[in-house]
Amino acid sequence: MTNFCSIKDVEDPAGWIKEAIELKEKIEKDGPFARSGKSICLLFFNPSLRTRLSMQKAAYNLGIESFVFNLNSEGWQLEFGDGVVMNGNTSEHIIEAAGVMSSYFDAIAVRAFATLTHKQDDYQEKILSQFVKYCSVPVINMESATSHPLQSFADMITIEQFKKVAKPKVVLSWAPHPKALPQAVANSFLHWSNRMDYELVLTHPKGYELDPAIVGNARVEYDQNKAFSGADFIYAKNWSAFNDEVYGQVVSKDESWTITPEKMALTNQAKFMHCLPIRRNVIAMDAVLDGPDSIVITQAGHRITSAQMVLKQLLNIK
Amino acid sequence: MTNFCSIKDVEDPAGWIKEAIELKEKIEKDGPFARSGKSICLLFFNPSLRTRLSMQKAAYNLGIESFVFNLNSEGWQLEFGDGVVMNGNTSEHIIEAAGVMSSYFDAIAVRAFATLTHKQDDYQEKILSQFVKYCSVPVINMESATSHPLQSFADMITIEQFKKVAKPKVVLSWAPHPKALPQAVANSFLHWSNRMDYELVLTHPKGYELDPAIVGNARVEYDQNKAFSGADFIYAKNWSAFNDEVYGQVVSKDESWTITPEKMALTNQAKFMHCLPIRRNVIAMDAVLDGPDSIVITQAGHRITSAQMVLKQLLNIK
Amino acid sequence: MTNFCSIKDVEDPAGWIKEAIELKEKIEKDGPFARSGKSICLLFFNPSLRTRLSMQKAAYNLGIESFVFNLNSEGWQLEFGDGVVMNGNTSEHIIEAAGVMSSYFDAIAVRAFATLTHKQDDYQEKILSQFVKYCSVPVINMESATSHPLQSFADMITIEQFKKVAKPKVVLSWAPHPKALPQAVANSFLHWSNRMDYELVLTHPKGYELDPAIVGNARVEYDQNKAFSGADFIYAKNWSAFNDEVYGQVVSKDESWTITPEKMALTNQAKFMHCLPIRRNVIAMDAVLDGPDSIVITQAGHRITSAQMVLKQLLNIK
Structure with missing residues (x-):
């Protein structure tokens, strides 16, 4: 598995359910894993309570360092279009953002809701698919335009x-x-x-x-x-x-x-x-x-x- | 002690002062505690410098993992009223928010200032008391409507x-x-x-x-x-x-x-x-x-x- | 070296480049350092992607605990003027903010862009210089009005x-x-x-x-x-x-x-x-x-x- 963007990325869902429960029980019994040296960036374009906090806690439980990044308020407005002349409101292209974050972290998790105004953009997963295209590390879907597999x-x-x-x-x-x-x-x-x-x-x-x-x-x-x-x-x-x-x-x-x-x-x-x-x-x-x-x-x-x-x-x- | 919401939660303030100073000196001498496997959510409805940073640092010193959550900008607007038909601006009820966070963390710390417009709400501690009521883990007051015990x-x-x-x-x-x-x-x-x-x-x-x-x-x-x-x-x-x-x-x-x-x-x-x-x-x-x-x-x-x-x-x- | 505000703080840039590459290779080979017990506050007045995430990752790699603080949205509006009667919009003076943060952390990193409207303020580094003046721990420039040495x-x-x-x-x-x-x-x-x-x-x-x-x-x-x-x-x-x-x-x-x-x-x-x-x-x-x-x-x-x-x-x- 290279990404977790939809159930298509999971070969054996029933096996995963079983393993996930075993992992949960192991952590409840033995406590969090030791620090793994691995890290993940949790990138939010939208609000979140459960997704944000459960991802942070899950990472902690596995000894993974998580770094939360609220892109809209903390970073630069991203451009997702190919070939765009960027003389408007967007300051950074997904190509560079994804490339840089991929060089910093072992995985990138992204939350980017549907526009609900542009059906084609939404159902072609314009944002998530660009992260998948330009990230060189695994991408995790923390709710995209059309799916929420976690x-x-x-x-x-x-x-x-x-x-x-x-x-x-x-x-x-x-x-x-x-x-x-x-x-x-x-x-x-x-x-x-x-x-x-x-x-x-x-x-x-x-x-x-x-x-x-x-x-x-x-x-x-x-x-x-x-x-x-x-x-x-x-x-x-x-x-x-x-x-x-x-x-x-x-x-x-x-x-x-x-x-x-x-x-x-x-x-x-x-x-x-x-x-x-x-x-x-x-x-x-x-x-x-x-x-x-x-x-x-x-x-x-x-x-x-x-x-x-x-x-x-x-x-x-x- | 099940919560820290006011001095009423502290039996022996003088004893606590003594112990707190001893703990401070121990950490200065021996460094931070090893990771405890325990975690806390620091929930902010209002700005903060000392409270935010001192809580994070104190948690770190004790080997507790702290997760900061700026609810207004990062989460969903909470409803605190009982029996409300939630067809307005609030998206999530304190019952669910408190229940979920209690299942994720070993304690919840909350900062929620006075309205200064609704005296009864403030002096009945409408927000803090709802957290206490619906959280199943200890609640820490990081400044409520009427008190700031830390x-x-x-x-x-x-x-x-x-x-x-x-x-x-x-x-x-x-x-x-x-x-x-x-x-x-x-x-x-x-x-x-x-x-x-x-x-x-x-x-x-x-x-x-x-x-x-x-x-x-x-x-x-x-x-x-x-x-x-x-x-x-x-x-x-x-x-x-x-x-x-x-x-x-x-x-x-x-x-x-x-x-x-x-x-x-x-x-x-x-x-x-x-x-x-x-x-x-x-x-x-x-x-x-x-x-x-x-x-x-x-x-x-x-x-x-x-x-x-x-x-x-x-x-x-x- | 007491601060890292410009190249003037670095005696031997060529030697630093060599050492920095060696340190990078060591971490790639051996993994992150163990926790040092030291901590840093990363203070942002402006947006950031690389600076924010690279500083957090670098701190993690060295076993330093980093605490991100978005001052404008999470804290109090700071006053940088000396002798000001603070009856306007600013709530906290840099003297106290710097003093308190210095007592909490082993270093303070600051990002504060140029005004581009007040040349003298910018080129006298009004904000960064006040941090340097009032912090009792090392100050790191994460892009100031006139320089970006990292x-x-x-x-x-x-x-x-x-x-x-x-x-x-x-x-x-x-x-x-x-x-x-x-x-x-x-x-x-x-x-x-x-x-x-x-x-x-x-x-x-x-x-x-x-x-x-x-x-x-x-x-x-x-x-x-x-x-x-x-x-x-x-x-x-x-x-x-x-x-x-x-x-x-x-x-x-x-x-x-x-x-x-x-x-x-x-x-x-x-x-x-x-x-x-x-x-x-x-x-x-x-x-x-x-x-x-x-x-x-x-x-x-x-x-x-x-x-x-x-x-x-x-x-x-x-």
């Missing part, structure tokens, strides 16, 4: 921990949100879930269809109640529209899609999941989040579990 | 170092300032001083009365000159009004309260203290700050001394 | 690595840029080059003359093509005007000064250098930067080489 890897680890049947029914449900959000988390959840042995159901209002190539074998069900029936896991998430004409827009805020205790009662006592941050009483009611079947904190804790595994593999930590 | 602990260590008599006369004096400042430092200084064996005097213009419950046994003297007479320590500080009708307001900028060499001459060659940052020639004249009796740099240095003691206790560092 | 030290190391003749012809060429930039990099390059055994040529349009005291023995050539003829190294850089009447202004954006493959063809297959960030197709064409003679990434890599040497000397790392 999140989804943590999600799979969480489902593995809580599942009570060999092939659980896993439901990804859209839920309302006041602002337009990227499709990255939903995309990656579908990417990864398609590789697992799940009965996978995707439910959302009409108009929120996701990329069919990503939806894969998931069954699409427009009736949220039907989707919830007998589910073992409910994964709530908002996303904005994917369709060309309304790309990145909020086409509905239908409050009837909020996750309530009544809807959870339709399930097979399903565990409730969300990537966080979550808007309470908009995405899901307090009673769901504060109830005994919410596993969102454990899920967020597995962001360290997944990050540790990725860092260990990419930086070849022994 | 500062006051450092202040007491400083007085202990410089006092020449068993029961020194310690004077907390209001001084003018162009902007409205919280009462936190003054409050905590009074809190802690009340537990020490001081002749404690509080002096300020009428209208700057502090919470009587906090003033405690301090004698209030409205004549600054009388207050200074025979003092062993002058602690200068500005604060805004506490009284309901003018809460958080600047009700006087009376320049006659600036600390001058002439006023210092009324004392028993008192040491001059201030928590810093200090506005020169407004709070105190250059000649006071640059004179031989100013101990503000030593006092600021003891921010490491006090932070080390708190971290060692709360994280159970051996 | 960059120039790296530049000399790079030239040493690539030179094919004992006395190479080294050309510092102005190139166009849309915004006004400081003279710091050009100044320091001239400072250091004057101490090396180079045939040193400075070329720029009329109106971009630099301080004659700094130009020293460099030959000034207003015809860029003549300057490039037979050159072994081309160092491109933009700077704004130094002359009093137009200080800090862009007096020409003459595009004929952009470094092109055609101009590089006039040289003795010169290596192309730039401190970065570089505006592509403005300072130099893509074909130059992407060609086989561009050494800008290696040059940026030597920012770690130079920083390591400076830190090792100033903090007396064994």
Whole structure:
């Protein structure tokens, strides 16, 4: 594996889940690794709580030195276009930034959200792909325009921990949100879930269809109640529209899609999941989040579990 | 001790001062502790120089890994209200933020200033108390709406170092300032001083009365000159009004309260203290700050001394 | 050596280059040093990529703990004037800030760019000189108003690595840029080059003359093509005007000064250098930067080489 940009970089997801849990248990038992002499730059174009802190903690646990760099506020505005005459607002080209950082660090992790205005730029991963192209060290995706594999890897680890049947029914449900959000988390959840042995159901209002190539074998069900029936896991998430004409827009805020205790009662006592941050009483009611079947904190804790595994593999930590 | 939010969390302040000085001397002699495997998140809602850097240095000295998180610029805007429908500007609820951070770190330190507009929120410690409520690991107050115990602990260590008599006369004096400042430092200084064996005097213009419950046994003297007479320590500080009708307001900028060499001459060659940052020639004249009796740099240095003691206790560092 | 503020702080630049390369090779072979117990504060008033990250990495490589402090966004606005009545926007005086940080850390590194509006302030190094005056620990210049010695030290190391003749012809060429930039990099390059055994040529349009005291023995050539003829190294850089009447202004954006493959063809297959960030197709064409003679990434890599040497000397790392 040379990068960790999507599940395509992972040959054996099930094996990784097993190894990641073993690594977590080893660190809990024996404490952090000794300093490895290796280092990573964590490059942020966007806000973050879990990703930032879990990556730093995972690096620490493995004896890797992490250096946080908030590029927008601490560095120079980057240019990603090829052949551009840089006489405008951008001060540094990705070619030099990537080249220099590659000579300083053993890996580069990047967080760069979707524009939600330029579908082609987003789905061609304009920013992440340029880092991959110009970095000579491994690149880690800390949420790109269209995917968030560290999140989804943590999600799979969480489902593995809580599942009570060999092939659980896993439901990804859209839920309302006041602002337009990227499709990255939903995309990656579908990417990864398609590789697992799940009965996978995707439910959302009409108009929120996701990329069919990503939806894969998931069954699409427009009736949220039907989707919830007998589910073992409910994964709530908002996303904005994917369709060309309304790309990145909020086409509905239908409050009837909020996750309530009544809807959870339709399930097979399903565990409730969300990537966080979550808007309470908009995405899901307090009673769901504060109830005994919410596993969102454990899920967020597995962001360290997944990050540790990725860092260990990419930086070849022994 | 489960948290360090105010002096109420400290059973034996005098014993702590002694231990803190011993710990400081041990580290000066033997160097920093080996890495403990423990970690802390330093969460800032507000600017800081001493608190930020002294906490980081204290953690380093004890082999604790510290992770700085500037929540406003690096993270998500937090919601502190219970039961709120989060369809506005806040993206993440303290319940999840505190839960997640508690699962990542061995302690959480928080800096969140007073609003100075909502007295009830401030004096009920709306933000800090929510962290205490929802964190499952120790919480450290790095200056809250109404108190700054790490500062006051450092202040007491400083007085202990410089006092020449068993029961020194310690004077907390209001001084003018162009902007409205919280009462936190003054409050905590009074809190802690009340537990020490001081002749404690509080002096300020009428209208700057502090919470009587906090003033405690301090004698209030409205004549600054009388207050200074025979003092062993002058602690200068500005604060805004506490009284309901003018809460958080600047009700006087009376320049006659600036600390001058002439006023210092009324004392028993008192040491001059201030928590810093200090506005020169407004709070105190250059000649006071640059004179031989100013101990503000030593006092600021003891921010490491006090932070080390708190971290060692709360994280159970051996 | 008590500070590293300019080449004047370095007795034997050639010896330092040799030692710096040896130190680099030792670290590449043996890995980072063990933790020294020493620490440094990296204080930024301005953006940075290479300086920030190379200093952090160099400190890590030497077992020095580095603490980054973005003063404008994380701390208090500093006052640098003596005797000022601080009733305006500045909250803390350099006297206290420097005093406190000196008591916390073994060295202070500062980045504070030129105003480009107040020539006297800039060329008297108003900010850096106040740090030097009030810090009681070594001060390191991470680019001041008029000089950038860590960059120039790296530049000399790079030239040493690539030179094919004992006395190479080294050309510092102005190139166009849309915004006004400081003279710091050009100044320091001239400072250091004057101490090396180079045939040193400075070329720029009329109106971009630099301080004659700094130009020293460099030959000034207003015809860029003549300057490039037979050159072994081309160092491109933009700077704004130094002359009093137009200080800090862009007096020409003459595009004929952009470094092109055609101009590089006039040289003795010169290596192309730039401190970065570089505006592509403005300072130099893509074909130059992407060609086989561009050494800008290696040059940026030597920012770690130079920083390591400076830190090792100033903090007396064994």
